[in-house]
Amino acid sequence: MTRRHPSEADTEVVAESGGKSVRSPHNLEIARVIRDHHASVYRYAYRLTGSQADAEDLTQQTFLTVHQRLDQLREPDKIVAWLFAIVRSLFLKERRKKSPIDAASLELDVHEVPAAVEAETPIDRQALQQAINELPDEYKLVLMLFYFEDCSYKEIAEKLEIKIGTVMSRLARAKERLRWRLAKLAGEYAGSEPAD
Known part of the structure; x- marks a missing residue:
């Protein structure tokens, strides 16, 4: 056989x-x-x-x-x-x-923080991945789906079983935190970290 x-x-x-x-x-x-x-x-x-x-x-x-x-x-x-x-x-x-996640922290408002990094700021992939890994999970998930899986707001909302408005606010918060972390890594911004 x-x-x-x-x-x-x-x-x-x-x-x-x-x-x-x-x-x-x-x-x-x-x-x-x-x-x-x-x-x-x-x-x-x-x-x-x-x-x-x-x-x-x-x-x-x-x-x-x-x-x-x-x-x-x-x-x-x-x-x-x-x-x-x-x-x-x-x-x-x-x-x-x-490390347990405090459920109350998932929906807190973000205070306005000025954009610290211009789109042209060079950053290496390792620094970007490190900055993404440091994001809270609820922000990281939305960011990954939007930018790396090319999902629409609606698709993200369906996959994560959340409202489209929540997707939009989490994505905005994720981008703001990412800007701050990348600017800090590049040494261009010494301000305080964006709040959840």
Whole structure:
């Protein structure tokens, strides 16, 4: 008997059961989800964590969760939103274990702070990633979806299950905090950090 070696494009998943290979429609569907969405899930996880190892772990946890809950997906046309919600949920759950987030701080108003960095200010990718990683999670999530996943306000609101106005205010706050952090890194701004 010739043994076939699976390729990346192979959509068949074979589950070993009692020494016999069993093809399962559920496993075939999981394989299709992984094949079609692995790259975008990994990119999102990487942007959230800022670490390749953590992103790989988060991606793996996400697809393990998908394997367990695929039958709970009610609207297959919204699978990307569902996947991102799983990534976000797992990410936030892990973050809460490390340092609990005060729920009251999620919706506080931001005081006006003058823009400190002009668009032309050169900044390296590492400094940008560091500044993004230092943002509070609720701001980082919106920023990642808007700029790195090219989601609209409406898509972000659906994925995060928040109102469009909340998306807009969190994005504005995220950009202001990011400007301040980048300006501080560049040594151009000595003012106080923007408030939540």
